[in-house]
Amino acid sequence: MSGYYPVGLRLAGRRALLVGGDASVAARARRLRAAGADVVVVDVAPCEELVGLERDGAVTLARRDFALSMVTGFHVVILARRDSRLATALWARARTGRFLLSCVDEPDCSHFAHPAIVESGPLQVAVSSDGRAPALARAVRDLLSGLFGDRFARFAEHIAGVRAALREMPLEVRQREMEESLRGLALRGEIVLPDWYTRGDETGPIKTEEPF
Numbered sequence: 001m002s003g004y005y006p007v008g009l010r011l012a013g014r015r016a017l018l019v020g021g022d023a024s025v026a027a028r029a030r031r032l033r034a035a036g037a038d039v040v041v042v043d044v045a046p047c048e049e050l051v052g053l054e055r056d057g058a059v060t061l062a063r064r065d066f067a068l069s070m071v072t073g074f075h076v077v078i079l080a081r082r083d084s085r086l087a088t089a090l091w092a093r094a095r096t097g098r099f100l101l102s103c104v105d106e107p108d109c110s111h112f113a114h115p116a117i118v119e120s121g122p123l124q125v126a127v128s129s130d131g132r133a134p135a136l137a138r139a140v141r142d143l144l145s146g147l148f149g150d151r152f153a154r155f156a157e158h159i160a161g162v163r164a165a166l167r168e169m170p171l172e173v174r175q176r177e178m179e180e181s182l183r184g185l186a187l188r189g190e191i192v193l194p195d196w197y198t199r200g201d202e203t204g205p206i207k208t209e210e211p212f
Helices: 023-034 047-056 084-097 134-145 150-165 170-180
Strands: 014-019 038-042 058-064 074-077 100-104 118-119 123-127
Touching: 014 023, 023 047, 023 150, 038 084, 074 084, 084 100, 118 134, 118 150, 123 134, 123 150, 150 170
Parallel strands: 014 038, 014 074, 038 058, 074 100
Antiparallel strands: 118 123
């Protein structure tokens, strides 16, 4: 059973704080900004991608060490670097600070986890492993991304337009028209598992050798 309940957060006009400064932080910052959040990133030496986002006015960079007092006034806080001690301190603060917290590789100190996302037009497909196998989630995301190219994105935009045109219609009419518009949509294919797993090799490609 999953430990997380999958939801979408409405962040327009909300403040989000990211602690960390590498390329993964830049990717999270772009997604938060695309959701309408006011994004602040704290790091002594942010990467060039973050500097570029600051130059474009997408984020605010605080080039300094992080302090717990900085979470005041934020709705979402993300600790995007591995720091168990800081994660524990943030979790204690979050229990009374009225903000949502996510700490990388620290599910016990997080309100939410980050799924791997496939985007195509207005469609978003989230792939999550409940924080237990993020590499697998990313691999499945990459497999799915090849299915949702530009043609599908145009189709998704068209379907969104159909729904908008039916907004004033009775519910049963909307449902019938949408079902008819999507009739014939299908997904064909299969998931191919690695050979080592198919052979029943429980250890997989990871082998432990005895030291000399």
